[in-house]
Amino acid sequence: MYEDLKKKIVEVMKYMEERGLNYGRSGNASIRVEENHVLITPSGVVKSEMSPDDILVVSIDGDIIEGERNPTVEMPLHLAIYRSYRHIGAVIHAHALYTSVLAVTREPLPPVTEEMIMYTGGEVRVADYAPFGSEELAENAVKALENRAAVILANHGVVACGRSIDEALEVLTVVERSAQIYVLAKLMGRVHSLPEEVVEFQKKLFLKRFSKPS
Numbered sequence: 001m002y003e004d005l006k007k008k009i010v011e012v013m014k015y016m017e018e019r020g021l022n023y024g025r026s027g028n029a030s031i032r033v034e035e036n037h038v039l040i041t042p043s044g045v046v047k048s049e050m051s052p053d054d055i056l057v058v059s060i061d062g063d064i065i066e067g068e069r070n071p072t073v074e075m076p077l078h079l080a081i082y083r084s085y086r087h088i089g090a091v092i093h094a095h096a097l098y099t100s101v102l103a104v105t106r107e108p109l110p111p112v113t114e115e116m117i118m119y120t121g122g123e124v125r126v127a128d129y130a131p132f133g134s135e136e137l138a139e140n141a142v143k144a145l146e147n148r149a150a151v152i153l154a155n156h157g158v159v160a161c162g163r164s165i166d167e168a169l170e171v172l173t174v175v176e177r178s179a180q181i182y183v184l185a186k187l188m189g190r191v192h193s194l195p196e197e198v199v200e201f202q203k204k205l206f207l208k209r210f211s212k213p214s
């Protein structure tokens with residue numbers, strides 16, 4: 001089932017490894033398909049070496065429909081996002097370097113460029129800490145994701161969402177690049193904010209676009 005979308009997830013995980021957005025066995029991705037089924041990456045495999053057969057099909061409540069492997073331990077996080085936000089069709093979780101710096105300092109990523117607001121909806125919040133794989137982490141992430149396309153997980157990594165997996169990947173790329181810009185700008189000692197009216201304008205545009213299916 002869903003052979004093309006499984007291939008797409010495999011390609012995305014490879015791309016993330018090549019671009020330094022994720023590495024090794026870390027990170028996971030999912031796509032929501034019809035009837036509230038979800039395609040999701042397995043646990044414990046090197047993500048850039050996966051094959052489409054490794055991808056599982058699960059129900060939105062977590063029952064395995066197809067697949068031999070165990071689903072990622074972060075399955076509760078993915079499913080809680082789909083249950084809470086109907087417009088979200090794909091979720092990517094990664095241990096990207098600069099966003100992880102902010103995860104460890106537990107510092108939200110402010111809207112440093114207009115491009116960033118277009119993709120994320122504004123400041124990327126840090127969800128309260130909870131252990132990886134827990135329902136509590138899923139709840140905290142859902143809360144911090146309101147009106148945004150991304151969230152930082154305290155002392156852990158980042159989650160990027162989109163109406164499609166391509167959009168989720170774009171969001172992840174922009175968040176990691178923005179985190180890099182922000183961290184480097186802070187090291188230089190000066191971070192100037194965008195005018196408030198520009199931030200509000202871009203936020204409105206984002207919500208208009210993002211709350212509709214692509």
Ligand SMILES: [Zn+2]
Nearest residue numbers: 026027156157
């Ligand atoms: Zn993780």
